[in-house]
Amino acid sequence: MNAWQHGDEVIFMAPQSRRHHGKPVIDAVAACAKKLGITRMTQRMDSEGTGxxxxxxxxxxxxxxxxxxxxxxxxxxxxxxxxxxxxxxxxIDVFVLRRDVAYAQLGGERR
Incomplete structure (x- = not known):
């Protein structure tokens, strides 16, 4: 295992129907991330939420x-x-959650 790193988990949440300049809000957030060189992200579809x-x-x-x-x-x-x-x-009109996390990459090649 690589050494533990400390950072933030950042989660953006919005209904699929919410738009920003004609495209889904979550896609607009992903575009912002890509402009910053961020390539690792996970998209999840939830069954229900309350705004x-x-x-x-x-x-x-x-x-x-x-x-x-x-x-x-x-x-x-x-x-x-x-x-x-x-x-x-x-x-971009989106709810965001940010929290401290410790993370590491398991298995595979050592970097």
Whole structure:
């Protein structure tokens, strides 16, 4: 195992239907990340979530556009800050969670 590193887990959350300049908000966040050279991210589709306004967002048989989506990153603290700032400066309307994590790459080649 490589040595443990310390950084931030950053998770952006929005309903699939939310748009920023015509494209899904989560795609806009991913584009900000790619501009910063971030290539490792995980996208998750959630079955249900409740927004700040108390409205439930979920995937329905006939309407999948309201399904909650998460885009997660594990980054060095400085890069996490730059990503959050870039998303904010772009005016992307998205909820974000940030927390301290310890992480390492297991198995495989030593880097």
């Amino acid at each position: 700040a306004n108390g409205r439930t967002h979920s995937a329905h048989f006939f309407e999948l556009a309201d399904q909650p989506v998460e885009l997660a990153f594990v980054l060095e603290k400085a890069l996490a800050e730059r990503l959050i700032e870039a998303v904010d400066e772009a005016g």
